[in-house]
Amino acid sequence: MIDLMGVSKTYKNGVHAIKNMTLHIDEGEFVYIIGPTGSGKSTFIKLIDGEEIPDSGTVIVAGTDVGKLKFKKVPYYRRNIGVVFQDYRLLPNLTIFENIAFALEAIGQDKATIRKRVREVLELVSLEEKARSFPRELSGGQQQRATIGRAIANKPKVLVADEPTGNLDPEKSNEIMRLLEKINEEEKTTVVMVTHDSTLVDEFKKRTIALEEGYVVADMMKGGYIKHE
Numbered sequence: 001m002i003d004l005m006g007v008s009k010t011y012k013n014g015v016h017a018i019k020n021m022t023l024h025i026d027e028g029e030f031v032y033i034i035g036p037t038g039s040g041k042s043t044f045i046k047l048i049d050g051e052e053i054p055d056s057g058t059v060i061v062a063g064t065d066v067g068k069l070k071f072k073k074v075p076y077y078r079r080n081i082g083v084v085f086q087d088y089r090l091l092p093n094l095t096i097f098e099n100i101a102f103a104l105e106a107i108g109q110d111k112a113t114i115r116k117r118v119r120e121v122l123e124l125v126s127l128e129e130k131a132r133s134f135p136r137e138l139s140g141g142q143q144q145r146a147t148i149g150r151a152i153a154n155k156p157k158v159l160v161a162d163e164p165t166g167n168l169d170p171e172k173s174n175e176i177m178r179l180l181e182k183i184n185e186e187e188k189t190t191v192v193m194v195t196h197d198s199t200l201v202d203e204f205k206k207r208t209i210a211l212e213e214g215y216v217v218a219d220m221m222k223g224g225y226i227k228h229e
C-alpha cells in the first residue's frame with residue numbers, strides 16, 4: 001500500500017529531514033511512527049499525503065507515484081488519503097453533520113449518498129447525538145472524533161494521523177485509539193499514526209517504526225524487534 005524506496009527530502013534551508021528511507025507498509029496495517037522532535041515524522045506524513053515531494057527516491061501510495069504527480073492531480077490523489085492532525089481543524093460555522101458532509105460535497109457526491117454516508121460515519125464515531133451541534137459545543141475528544149469521521153467519510157485507502165491524541169487526556173486518547181482500531185478493522189483502512197505517547201504505544205501494540213535524524217532506526221512488529229539499520 002505504501003512503498004518508499006531510497007527516499008530523501010531536504011528542505012530549502014538545507015535541513016535533511018528524511019535520508020535514504022526504504023520501507024513498506026502493507027494494505028490494512030496499523031503503524032506507529034515514533035521518534036524525537038525533528039526526526040522527520042511529519043515530513044514522512046507529508047511525503048505520503050503529497051504535501052511534499054522527495055528530492056530523490058520513490059514514494060508509491062496505493063499504486064500512485066506521489067513524487068511524479070502533476071500539480072493539478074494532487075487534489076484527486078488526496079481523496080485516497082484521510083488526514084488528521086493534533087488540532088481539530090473543523091469548520092467553526094458548520095454543524096458536525098455539515099463538517100462531515102462538506103468533505104463529500106467537495107468531491108461531488110449526490111445529496112442522498114452524502115446523507116447516508118454521514119449518518120453511517122456519525123454512528124462509527126459515536127456522535128449521532130451531536131449531528132446538529134457546532135464544533136465549539138463539543139469536548140476535545142468529541143471534536144477529534146468528528147475530525148476522524150470527516151477524514152474517513154469518503155473511505156480513503158490510507159488514514160494518516162499526526163499526533164491525533166496530542167491534546168487529549170489518557171482516557172480520551174484511549175477512546176481515539178479504539179476508534180482508529182475500529183476504522184482499521186471495519187473499514188479496512190491502512191492507518192499510519194505519528195505519536196509521542198509511549199503509554200499508548202505500549203498499551204495498543206502495533207508495528208512501530210522509529211525515526212532518528214531522518215533515518216529509520218528500528219522497525220518493530222507489535223513489540224518484537226525485526227530490523228535495525
Ligand SMILES: Nc1ncnc2c1ncn2[C@@H]1O[C@H](COP(=O)(O)OP(=O)(O)OP(=O)(O)O)[C@@H](O)[C@H]1O
Nearest residue numbers: 011012013015017036037038039040041042043044
Ligand atoms: N517546511 C520546512 N522548511 C524547513 N525545514 C523544515 C520544514 N519542515 C520541517 N523542517 C525541518 O525538518 C526536520 C524534520 O522535521 P519534522 O517536522 O518532519 O520532524 P518531526 O519528527 O515531525 O518533529 P516534531 O516531533 O517536533 O513534530 C526538522 O529539523 C525541521 O526543523
